[in-house]
Amino acid sequence: MEILEVLIIGAGPIGLNCALEAEKNQLNYLIIEKGTIVNSLYHYPLYMRFFSTADKLEIAGTPFITSSPKPGRQDALEYYQGIARQRELKINLYERVLNISKNEIFEVETSKGKYLAKNIIIATGFYDIPNLLNIPGENLPKVKHYYTEPYPYAKQKIVVVGASNSAVDAALETYRKGAEVTMIIKGSEISKSVKYWVKPDIENRIAEGSIKAYFNAEMVEIKNNSVIFKDELGKIHEIENDFVLAMTGYLPDFEFLKNSGIQLKDENLRPIYNPETMETNIENLYLAGVVCGGKDTHLWFIENSRIHAEMIMKDILNKN
Structure with a gap:
């Protein structure tokens, strides 16, 4: 069975950015996504507009062109899914991760198969579980x-x-x-x-x-x-x-994080990770994006968590 350098869980904007950064550094990667590309954005209200301007939502230096000062849901879907198509990113869609275990490397069991990986990035966001x-x-x-x-x-x-x-x-x-x-x-x-x-x-x-x-x-x-x-x-x-x-908000999948061995702290259930590398208490298991904030889902968003991909890949390369 092929051993991946990086397995990314979640094909949201930050998960895509992690894949692009892995590709840039010639690391063999795969994204596994339980729904469609940027699945959470797809389920946003049809007429939703972002607080951020388009340039703050860009990933991998790809311009986000829109005629509106504040891009909407459809603009974002076109942008992120367009990048995935154009760059031919390696993504398995409609495949749910069921279990992560680790001996020397990670073994990931999904609804469709099993994978081996040296490093894992969890970029699952928070939109799946209502508060x-x-x-x-x-x-x-x-x-x-x-x-x-x-x-x-x-x-x-x-x-x-x-x-x-x-x-x-x-x-x-x-x-x-x-x-x-x-x-x-x-x-x-x-x-x-x-x-x-x-x-x-x-x-x-x-x-x-x-x-x-x-x-x-x-x-x-x-x-x-x-x-x-x-x-x-x-x-x-x-x-x-x-x-x-x-409309009482949404939460990350804390059970999935805990079952993966990630420790959670304080009343907000914030996962433990190194803020300089995004590595959790499990060696070579990283977090990226909104999932890092625990219950406080306003801490991280696309605009300020795009940098996570570069931080993670830098740490992986340093270890190699």
């Missing part, structure tokens, strides 16, 4: 942890849980397509991280009463035709409801 509310009724079909577009919610009574970018986008878009929108927000205000050109819009819609918002509030239960929540005074409310959009 659950853990309340009765959350498993009802009316509850959605992913939002794609507003049209299914026209003339419906919608509860949006959360106050970050995804929650604000869902609230505004569904409201403008005729939904009756109520926001249940755990904190005292709309998140400061909300895109600066969107934040005044949601705050004005709340102020004028077009979108109802309960701050310092907490969901208690979801029923077939209603939801129950507690306001900041502790008073219990029950309102009619057709759909719940629980």
